[in-house]
Amino acid sequence: MLSEVAALRFVTPLREGGSMPGLVEADDLGLYVLKFRSAGQGPKTLTAEVVCGELARRLGLRMPRLVVVDLDPALGLGEPDREVQELLRGSGGSNLGMEFLSGATGFDPLAFEVTPEEAGRIVWFDAVVNNVDRSWRNPNLLVHQGALWLIDNGATMIWHHNWPGAEASAARPYDAADHTLARFAPDVAAAAAELAPLVTEELLAEVTAEIPDAWLADEPGFAAPDDLRRAYARPLLARAAVIHERIEGLK
Structure with a gap:
């Protein structure tokens, strides 16, 4: 925990x-x-x-x-x-x-260069979790000690706002046209080859175990917090395997 x-x-x-x-x-x-x-x-x-x-x-x-x-x-x-x-x-x-990362500054794509490899890893990850809030308007990235840090992942996994429709929602492609790192020619294929095999049932069980029970209580349709934890894991496991083939908007 x-x-x-x-x-x-x-x-x-x-x-x-x-x-x-x-x-x-x-x-x-x-x-x-x-x-x-x-x-x-x-x-x-x-x-x-x-x-x-x-x-x-x-x-x-x-x-x-x-x-x-x-x-x-x-x-x-x-x-x-x-x-x-x-x-x-x-x-x-x-x-x-x-x-709190003292001394960190907001990411500016015009002032900070990102390699295709790193851009690909972040875009691929955002596609897996369906992050709709890492655009050029609102990067939600910090530069700290010369490196990129991810912040503000709250606008992700939109399917958890409507569990009955979660499977259909999680099957949709990811539109990366407005992603703040799209300009850096992200190598999504290399990222998928490296990272997708790491996203296993065991890893996701470890991740979802970090959620406090109090935040999972009283969710309609779920008898216990662990049932809801498994519901969070299933779409991520499915998306990690195939989402690199369904990322749209990259040149």
């Missing part, structure tokens, strides 16, 4: 994203970008962050460390922004924290 920390201090809201995460200091003295459980799509977004972030890490892609952050709603009592107060009050308990 992911490491657990307790938030000691709410530092500041981060207004770059639509869900307005915040920066918190935790009891391990680390700084984390906090994704609130009560924001946006709620626990589903946090679950997507865990599944995709931990899968990316196991495939050798750079991801900031993820933790479960226990949040005391009282931390919001002194926050002057009413919207932030509401997020803090509504997110007591377990939330998601992503390690």
